[in-house]
Amino acid sequence: MTSRSNPPPDHGTGGDGGNGENADTVSELLGGDARELWESAEDLYENxxxxxxxxxxxxxxxxxxxxxxxxxxxxxxxxxxxxxxxxxxxxxxxxxxxxxxxxxxxxxxxxxxxxxxxxxxxxxxxxxxxxxxxxxxxxxxxxxxxxxxxxARDRRSYERELLRARREAERERERVQRLATTLQRSLLPPTLPEVPGAEVASHYHTASADEVGGDFYDLFPLADGRWGIFLGDVSGKGAGAAALTSLTRYTLRSASVYDPDPLRVLANLNTVLNHEYQGDDPRYCTVVFGVLTPDERGCSLTLASGGHPPALLLRADGTADYVPTPGGRLIGLLPDAHPVSTTVRLAPGDTLVLYTDGLTEARTDDVGGRYGEDALLAFAGGLAPAGASEAVAAIAKLLEGFGEGLDDDTAVLALGVPPA
Amino acid sequence: MDVRVRHNITTTGREDGPVVLLAHGFGCDQNLWRLVTPALAEEFRVVLFDHVGSGRSDPAAWDAERYSSLEGYADDVLEICRDLDLRDVTFVGHSVSSMIGVLAARREPERFAKLVLLVPSPRYVDEGDYRGGFTREDIEELLESLDSNYLGWSAAMAPVIMGNPERPELGEELTNSFCRTDPDMARVFARTTFLSDNREDLAGVSVPTLVVRCVPDAIAPPEVGEFVRDRIPGSVLVTLDATGHCPQLSAPEATVEAIASFARAR
Structure with a gap:
């Protein structure tokens, strides 16, 4: 092990050190022949x-x-x-x-x-x-x-190994995070397009830097000056969820090219996911899909939802309400999701907010309490009237306030008609 | 963010006394001043703080990029002065903090009455004719030593130590209760400290400055003290009857006397 060793105890200094009583006891214990090796305090110090x-x-x-x-x-x-x-x-x-x-x-x-x-x-x-x-x-x-x-030569080489392994692990973690970030970016629009006559804003909170989140949204132009908008949440996390998000996103985009009717688009998505993820690995998502039609006095928005939390409407008069889309099932789980649609009118000063359940499911205490839809509605009531950027900023701040309680990914997308 | 929490600021001494702001160097925290604080407090209003990344500063304030340059630390010093509304400050910087003081005093000279540079070095690494005392390889060796010694640091205890300033007893179970540092932050501070070059900044100091050196000092060689004195216009060099790089620990009385007599002089 070590190449440098101590010289053997010096016989010359043995025998006469320490106090007599102790020496007798020790020499008895050691036996007669070992008398020569008897420990002296000085020898113990030197060697x-x-x-x-x-x-x-x-x-x-x-x-x-x-x-x-x-x-x-x-x-x-x-x-x-x-x-x-x-x-x-x-x-x-x-x-x-x-x-x-x-x-x-x-x-x-x-x-x-x-x-x-x-x-x-x-x-x-x-x-x-x-x-x-x-x-x-x-x-x-x-x-x-x-x-x-x-x-500490042996100990040090062991520690160096530990340090090396630690650095290796840190590098790997950075690599994974970079990969996750890149993948995440590819699943969200880099910037939102400008919609004439409307203001849009978004916020994305990633629960873990190591994994790709399962929330997604998009906003894109359709034919005839209309716009497609969607926001959703796929089951699971990580690579599997990223693949599902990718499929969902491209299916929604291409389905809306052929027929942008929200019910038709969601039915298409349901079929695709249901066929793709059959058997013992069912994967599904919740999603709200809308078609936006701007006009001179604001815009109208037809929304369809499959199992997704209801959108929030912040009105110009300072009130807030949910836009109910009840009944639609999770998309992809069953052959028919029965999505439900509704049409809402956005007048100047009105803002519609889409969000994922990371927001309402955020833990607010240590005994399992969640933020919930009532609290969110009250929050929105306090916020209205607010433009899209203002609403998103306020919700981002709310999310930040949850701290550790916010343990899921959360996406927020808002669309408002500026006051006249 | 609250600057007082961010820097674990403590104030002691005479409320109406002239302000002495004590800035610790690399390797420890405001505890380093514990032997000189009581005597200074009799005459001055003494303000102590931890640099971000050291002691009981707020770990959430850490920003590797900001603290990769001494300017980041100097910004903090100025923010502390502004937040506490400190005026006519006698800034006492130990080791690397002496250069942090130089940068701060260059930026806002009107804040500072005087600078006391305790065992300063504007450049630790040798370069051309300049002898700082160290090579780059030496600095890499120091970083290795940091890696091998997580002094008083345990990742498991970190949240307890850092998150509960009001319950310091939780931290006392650790062997080294002073000068705890997150190893990653210490690495950044070490690099910033030992690889900075502030020789060009010295000439721009316009406040009265006292340069204090110890002989021998394994970190700041005696000629470096002279170098600093020669570059800062009108500065005065004193050699303390103390050895080593921490005179505030090895010779607290002499250190107090040097600081106090300079701070009190008109």
Whole structure:
């Protein structure tokens, strides 16, 4: 294991150290032949299996044992009174000693188990573990520093392995996060398009940096000056959810090219998902899909929902309400989802907010309490009237306020008609 | 964010006394001033704080990019002065904080009455004729030492330590109760400290400045103290009867005397 070993105990110093009573007991225990090997305090100091060092407060070495001299390849004359402890360290170790070790020792009177490297006479590095205590005078003034030094070569190579593994793990984690972020971006529009006569805004909260979220939204132009809008939440997380999101998003986009009627679009999506994820791996989503038709006095919006929480309407007159779309089932689970549609009119000053259930399901206490739809409606009532950006900013702040309680991904998309 | 929480600011001493702002260096926190604070408090209003990333500062305020430059720390010092409405401040910066003080005083000289630079070094790494005392490899060695020693730090305990400043006893179970630092933050601070070059900033200091050095000092060699004195117009250099890089611990009385006599002089 270690190539440097301590010399065997010095026979010459044995036998006569320590007090007599103890010596008799120990020699009895050791047996007659071992008398020669009897421990003296001095021999224990000089040839202990660790280095001993005493220094003045400024670090000047005043006493050092044979073990440490042997490890370092130094003589007592070279060190005592001439060198300080930090002179024996590598330069990096000296920096560490001055900035951490010495101040802490001074403040605590003790510092233990610090990994440093000493420099031997032939220039090699000796990894050691160092412990120091301050010796005080009877009136409490610090007098001396006593230091023990343990050979830590094997321990250090083991620690290096741990550090290497840790760095490796950190790099992997960064890679995974980068991948997740990139994938996430590809599933959301980079920026929302400008809709004439309307203001739009969105917010996306990712619950975990390591995984792709399962929420999605989009806003895109259709033929005849109309616009398609959707927002939803797929089952699951991670790569599987990302694949499902991708399929959902492209199905919604292409289905709306052929026939943008929200009920038809959701029926198409239901069929595609139902066929794709059959058997023992059913995957599904909740989604609200709408077609927006701007006119001179605002716009009208036909919405269809499959199992998704109802949209919020913030009116110009300061009231707020849910836009009910009851009855629609989860999309993709069964051959027919029976989506339900409704049409809502947005007058100047009105804003419609779509969101995923991360918002209403956020935990608000330690006993399972959730934020809930009532609280959200009350919040919206306090907010109205508000434009799309203002509403989204307020909800983003609300989400931030949930802190750890917000444990799911959350998407928010708002569309408002600016006041006349 | 509340600057007082962000920096774990503590104020002590005479309410109506002149303000002495004590800034700790790399490796510890405001505890480093514990032996000099009581004596200074008899005469001055003493303001102590932890740099973000050190001691009991708010870990949420950490921003690796902001704190990759001493300017980020100098911004913090100015924010502290503004938030506490400190005026005619005698700024005492230990080690790297002396350069943080130089940057802050350059930016807003009207805030500061005086600067005390305790064992300063504007550049730790040798370069051309300039002797800072270290090579780049030495600094890498220091980073290794940091990696091998998570002083008083345990990831499991971190939320307890950092999140409960009102319950310090929770942290005392750890071996080293002072100067705890998140190892990742310490690495950034170490790099910022030891790889910065503020030699060009010294000439722009316009407030009265005292340069304090110790001989020997394993981190700031004596000629570096002279270098700083020569570059800061009108500055004064004193050599303390103290050894090592932390005179506020090894020679608290002499350190107090140096700070107080300079701060009180008209």
């Amino acid at each position: 202990a299996p660790c280095g001993y060092l005493s220094t003045l407060l400024d670090g000047t070495i005043v006493k050092v044992n044979t073990t440490l001299l042997t490890w370092l390849g130094r003589t007592r004359e070279e060190l005592v009174g001439r060198r300080s402890f930090s002179d024996l360290l590598t330069v990096g170790g000296r920096l560490y000693h001055e900035t951490h070790f010495a101040p802490l020792l001074r403040m605590q009177g003790h510092i233990g188990g610090i990994a440093l490297e000493m420099r031997t006479a032939d220039g090699e590095r000796l990894p050691v573990l160092v412990t120091s205590t301050l010796k005080h005078s009877p009136d409490g003034r610090p007098l001396l520093i006593r230091t023990t030094v343990f050979d």
